[in-house]
Amino acid sequence: MNKVLKLRHIAIIAAVVVIAIGMAVGTVCHFLAGGFFNYGDEFASYKSVEITTSIPEDVHGDTAKAVAEEALSGLGAYQTSFSEGTGLVPNKVIYKFYSSASDAELNSAVDRAVQLLADKGMEDGTAMLHVNEGFAGGSWQLALAGIALASAVVFQGIYFALRYKLGMAIAAFGTQVASVGLYAALLALTRCPVGLEAIAFTAVVMVVNMICSAIFFDKVKRSYKDDSNAKTATLELVTLGASASVKPAAVVCIAAAAVAVILGLFSFIAAPAAITLAPYGAALIAVVCSALAFAFICPASYGELCGMDRKLKS
Amino acid sequence: MNKVKSAIITAIVVAAIVVAAVFGVASFNIGVADRYNSIAANIPLGSEFSGYVYTNVYPEGVLSADDYAALDDEDKASYEARGGLYVSLEESGFESYEELAAAVESDASVVAARLGDRGLTDFEVTVTDGAAIVAAVPSRYTYAAYKGDSSTDHSNALSVAAGTLSMLLADGELTLRTTDGSITVDEEAGTTYDTTRFADEYTDADILGDGSATYPFVSSNEDVASYFSSVSAFTFGGSHVLTLNLSEEGREAIHTISTYAASSSSQTMYLCIGDTQILSIPCSATIDTDVMQYTMSTHDAAMDAASVLNSVVSGSQLEVDYQPLVSVLSGTARGGENAALLAFIGCIVVLVAVCAAFVIKYKKLGGVLAMSCVILALVLLYALNILAIQTGIAVLVTCGLALVLFGAANLWLLAEVRAQCKTGKTMQAAVKAAYKRVLLPVVDIHAVVLVAAILVAAVCAGEAAACGLILVVGTIASYALWWFTRLMWFVCSAPVRNKFAFGGFKREVYGDE
Numbered sequence: 144m145n146k147v148l149k150l151r152h153i154a155i156i157a158a159v160v161v162i163a164i165g166m167a168v169g170t171v172c173h174f175l176a177g178g179f180f181n182y183g184d185e186f187a188s189y190k191s192v193e194i195t196t197s198i199p200e201d202v203h204g205d206t207a208k209a210v211a212e213e214a215l216s217g218l219g220a221y222q223t224s225f226s227e228g229t230g231l232v233p234n235k236v237i238y239k240f241y242s243s244a245s246d247a248e249l250n251s252a253v254d255r256a257v258q259l260l261a262d263k264g265m266e267d268g269t270a271m272l273h274v275n276e277g278f279a280g281g282s283w284q285l286a287l288a289g290i291a292l293a294s295a296v297v298f299q300g301i302y303f304a305l306r307y308k309l310g311m312a313i314a315a316f317g318t319q320v321a322s323v324g325l326y327a328a329l330l331a332l333t334r335c336p337v338g339l340e341a342i343a344f345t346a347v348v349m350v351v352n353m354i355c356s357a358i359f360f361d362k363v364k365r366s367y368k369d370d371s372n373a374k375t376a377t378l379e380l381v382t383l384g385a386s387a388s389v390k391p392a393a394v395v396c397i398a399a400a401a402v403a404v405i406l407g408l409f410s411f412i413a414a415p416a417a418i419t420l421a422p423y424g425a426a427l428i429a430v431v432c433s434a435l436a437f438a439f440i441c442p443a444s445y446g447e448l449c450g451m452d453r454k455l456k457s
Numbered sequence: 458m459n460k461v462k463s464a465i466i467t468a469i470v471v472a473a474i475v476v477a478a479v480f481g482v483a484s485f486n487i488g489v490a491d492r493y494n495s496i497a498a499n500i501p502l503g504s505e506f507s508g509y510v511y512t513n514v515y516p517e518g519v520l521s522a523d524d525y526a527a528l529d530d531e532d533k534a535s536y537e538a539r540g541g542l543y544v545s546l547e548e549s550g551f552e553s554y555e556e557l558a559a560a561v562e563s564d565a566s567v568v569a570a571r572l573g574d575r576g577l578t579d580f581e582v583t584v585t586d587g588a589a590i591v592a593a594v595p596s597r598y599t600y601a602a603y604k605g606d607s608s609t610d611h612s613n614a615l616s617v618a619a620g621t622l623s624m625l626l627a628d629g630e631l632t633l634r635t636t637d638g639s640i641t642v643d644e645e646a647g648t649t650y651d652t653t654r655f656a657d658e659y660t661d662a663d664i665l666g667d668g669s670a671t672y673p674f675v676s677s678n679e680d681v682a683s684y685f686s687s688v689s690a691f692t693f694g695g696s697h698v699l700t701l702n703l704s705e706e707g708r709e710a711i712h713t714i715s716t717y718a719a720s721s722s723s724q725t726m727y728l729c730i731g732d733t734q735i736l737s738i739p740c741s742a743t744i745d746t747d748v749m750q751y752t753m754s755t756h757d758a759a760m761d762a763a764s765v766l767n768s769v770v771s772g773s774q775l776e777v778d779y780q781p782l783v784s785v786l787s788g789t790a791r792g793g794e795n796a797a798l799l800a801f802i803g804c805i806v807v808l809v810a811v812c813a814a815f816v817i818k819y820k821k822l823g824g825v826l827a828m829s830c831v832i833l834a835l836v837l838l839y840a841l842n843i844l845a846i847q848t849g850i851a852v853l854v855t856c857g858l859a860l861v862l863f864g865a866a867n868l869w870l871l872a873e874v875r876a877q878c879k880t881g882k883t884m885q886a887a888v889k890a891a892y893k894r895v896l897l898p899v900v901d902i903h904a905v906v907l908v909a910a911i912l913v914a915a916v917c918a919g920e921a922a923a924c925g926l927i928l929v930v931g932t933i934a935s936y937a938l939w940w941f942t943r944l945m946w947f948v949c950s951a952p953v954r955n956k957f958a959f960g961g962f963k964r965e966v967y968g969d970e
Contacts, residue, residue, distance in 0.1 A: 188583075193541065195523055224508065224788035232784040233523055269522040271541030275583040275591070276562070278569040284578060284918050291916035291925075295909035302905055306897075340578075343851035343924040346913050347858055350928070353905045354865050361898035391872065395865045402807050402857030406850070409803030410505075414793030422505075422850045 154439040155447065158321050165328020172331065180341070181334040188276045189221075190240045192249060194256055195233040197267035203227065204234030206263050211236040214256035214270070218248060221416040233267070246272070292345055296320070299353060303360065310452060311360045314445035321444075322352050322436030329428050336421040344422075344429040351399055351433035355392040356441050362387045363445070377449045385442035396434040403427050460952040467949055474828065477835050484606065494601035497801060500841045501614075503849025503920070504579050504595040506797035507603045508788040510618035511581070511593035514626055515542075516561060516777045518549030519588045540586030550778070557777070558587035564628075564775045565590050567768065571625045575764040578919030579849065590779075592626060594618050596787050597847055600797050603790070617757050619785040624761040626782065628775035629731020631682045631766075633714055634664065634671040637721040664727065664734050671727060674714045684710050685770045690753070690763035697759040699736065701749040701766070708747055715744035730769055732781070735762050792850075800853060807857060808834050811864060819871060820961035821953075825945045826867055829938045833863050833931070836938075840930040846923045855924040859931025862906060866899045866939050871960075878962045884950075887962075892943060899939060907932045 169179040192215055196207040204227050211223070220238040228234040240249065253270045260268035296319045304312035326348050330337055363384035366372050372380055407423030481496045515521065520528070525536060525543040536543040544554060551557040562584055569582040572594065581593040596603075596618055602610035664671050675681060684707030689700045703711060718726045718740035728736040736751060753759035768774070790796045812827035819826065837856045841848055873895050877887035910932055914925030946960075953959045 191585075197523075222791060224791075226786035226788050228786075229784070232786070235786060237788070267523070267526065269526065271522050273541040273585045274587075275585050276565075276587075278565045278582045278584070284573060284576075284921070288913070288917045288921050291912045291921075292909075294916075295905075295912045298908050298912070299905045302901070302908075306901055340849065340851035340920055343855065343921050346909065346921070346924060346928070347854060349909060350858055350862070350906050353909070354862060354902050357898055357902045357905070358865075358869065361901070391865065391869055394868060395861060398811075398861045398864060399858060401810070402861065403854060405807050405810070406800065406803045406853055406857070409799040409806070410792055410796060410850070413790075413796040413799040419792060423854075426850075426854050 154443040158440055162324040162328045165331045169331030180330055180337045188242050190244050191273045192238045194236045194270045196265050197233050198228050200265050207234045207236045210256050210259045214252050221418045307360045307364055310448040315356045317444045318436050318441040319352055321440045322348050322432050325432040326429055335424045337425050340422050341425050344426050348429045348433050354395050355437040358391050359388040378446055381446045392437050396430055400430045463948050463951040481835055481838050494607055496842045498601040499599045501597040501845055501847045502797055503847050505792040505849050506790050507596050507598040508790045509593035510596045510785050510787045512622050512782055512785045514590040515780050516549055518545040542586045542588050544588055560776045561588055564777055567773045568592055571764050571768045575760055576918040594621055621761050623782050625765050627730040627733035627765055628779050631769045632729050633674045633681055634727040634729050635721055636669050636671055636723045664729055664732055682770050688763045688766040690759035692756045697753045697756045699751050699753050699759050699762050703747055712745050715740050822960035825949050829942045833934050833938050836934040846927055851920045852923050852927055855928050863935040870895050875962055903932055903936045
């Protein structure tokens with residue numbers, strides 16, 4: 144922590160640079176790669192193979208599932224879905240593949256599925272390859288979420304200004320802005336697929352940050368009140384506060400990350416595909432951003448503000 | 458507090474936790490026919506855990522492979538294969554496939570916008586092979602419904618999702634209709650009737666579903682959408698209200714139309730989009746107001762109607778003439794068939810890990826903390842059920858965050874207790890001093906998080922709002938349980954002689970005894 148505070152200018156510049164690079168990559172990708180972020184599977188385009196069987200021939204769709212498994216497994220489907228038909232509506236098995244999947248391989252698998260359906264006596268069964276283009280909606284929800292989260296950050300600033308010091312409030316505000324900026328930048332940089340749950344994880348970033356910064360400022364405020372520190376330099380007290388809050392803040396961040404990792408692990412067991420891990424990846428990035436912002440931005444920016452204050456007073 | 462009191466209180470608390478936990482997580486058969494589905498099994502799930510309800514929408518002249526296979530050879534002749542679909546330009550009314558594809562693509566973005574405006578954040582809209590739309594909304598099945606243990610919940614959820622899809626996929630022009638064929642608003646002399654699509658929507662479709670024909674009130678090329686400036690919906694005190702804000706022109710028109718409607722036999726105006734009835738407006742007297750408000754049967758119905766009406770009022774109607782929706786299908790969970798079960802196991806593992814960490818670090822006091830953690834988990838579980846919060850990955854992570862908040866507040870406290878012990882205070886004095894020292898910062902954290910959670914819950918929609926709501930519950934519970942832990946610490950440690958050993962603390966200075 145001592146080093147961080149000594150190199151506080153560099154810490155702040157580094158964070159700004161990372162955010163700037165992320166924004167630049169996101170902007171370039173917005174024009175060249177289909178979006179500022181890599182939108183998740185619900186909005187992305189994909190290829191799908193659909194196998195259908197009619198109800199009298201295949202009562203519960205077991206044959207459709209068996210044919211799909213035999214013809215399509217091993218081709219890298221990232222999601223499978225089965226819908227049991229009713230009456231005239233056929234059973235339907237859908238295997239979803241990334242857009243980059245080879246048409247030749249998928250067409251050959253479709254031919255194989257048609258053959259298998261015929262072999263199993265499914266006269267009405269069909270197998271088809273489809274190309275699907277996704278559409279996003281609800282952009283106003285992003286705006287609403289932005290307003291809500293910005294209001295929360297402003298409230299935190301006002302609360303900290305009343306409870307602690309104005310400088311602490313400004314530093315907390317700056318840390319929140321930096322952590323959300325880092326989160327957006329890292330999502331854009333890593334091209335981690337994101338859905339609208341990314342908004343919810345922005346709240347995770349902010350809450351973890353609120354906890355960590357409250358711990359830090361409480362420690363610093365206590366050291367200010369301690370008479371034995373009367374002759375100690377302010378920056379030194381900030382350093383001590385930062386060092387004392389590293390452990391509890393680390394516990395908070397590690398615990399939050401562990402929750403995401405454990406839940407992600409079990410989700411991966413349920414559906415072993417890279418796309419399954421995407422939301423947990425976003426959650427993990429959220430926690431990492433909170434930790435980075437707390438470790439590098441919060442004490443550094445408050446230390447910088449204290450330094451500026453001292454210069455002004457002298 | 459003596460040993461007996463301590464034992465009784467501890468036993469009561471533990472028994473309450475065990476009972477709440479059993480009813481919370483265990484489902485079992487009662488007799489032969491009945492089944493108790495646990496609180497956890499009755500939480501509405503997001504698409505990750507219970508899948509989507511979806512439908513394929515085909516324009517006129519576009520067929521799926523199944524439907525094409527059912528045609529006779531003569532009918533098949535006009536169709537040609539386009540990807541996995543079969544298209545007849547003659548039937549579709551478009552000059553070229555490219556024109557059709559462009560129109561379908563434009564409609565897909567309108568549908569996506571409608572679903573977004575509906576407040577859904579978890580949905581899918583895709584164009585298949587350039588000529589058909591697939592729209593999917595979360596099934597919101599409970600685990601019991603998803604696994605077939607509750608057929609009522611399954612059919613209710615399916616019907617809500619089907620209602621949303623059929624409403625939001627309504628194509629055509631906005632019309633005000635009546636069952637009374639003799640009523641038409643007076644025409645200016647020389648006006649000709651335009652019966653083409655997107656004009657007056659003269660239709661023989663059974664819009665009301667009871668076989669009766671309907672006729673438009675406005676018989677010339679009026680744009681009924683211009684009667685409304687906006688449409689919104691809200692729920693208050695159990696009433697689900699749809700609010701139609703009229704434009705100046707609309708107020709006059711509705712005044713005239715409602716006068717005719719009041720004189721009709723049904724005394725009802727039907728607000729329709731194409732062949733889909735959106736709202737039935739009772740009309741026993743002339744309506745002369747700027748705002749029309751009607752109660753809908755459910756919150757979902759009100760939101761669906763508001764979303765689709767707003768879309769049409771703002772000029773976003775579907776351009777292509779689509780075949781009527783035949784069926785909606787429900788698919789397996791997006792996160793794998795057993796995603797919900799495994800996520801639940803994951804949550805249990807997280808809880809057990811947290812409890813174990815507390816016990817290892819703080820011995821019997823850790824046990825007291827673990828008890829509070831289990832209570833927090835149960836509070837969150839019951840809140841998800843009672844508030845019917847749609848639970849997806851984001852909500853689970855937020856529950857984890859509430860657990861982290863609780864853990865952080867308590868670990869901070871215990872670190873302070875440890876520090877106080879090292880100054881030579883007795884255990885009771887150390888606990889008292891520690892609570893006093895960390896009270897304000899703990900209140901700070903909870904207050905800031907609570908306000909942030911309230912803002913997210915109130916302002917956002919969909920998954921983000923659900924996360925905000927559960928975080929509100931989690932934050933309040935975390936703070937209440939922070940004090941409850943102190944009570945239980947007092948109760949459980951009362952009969953113990955060496956309270957330092959109870960808390961896993963060491964006292965380094967013994968001067969004040």
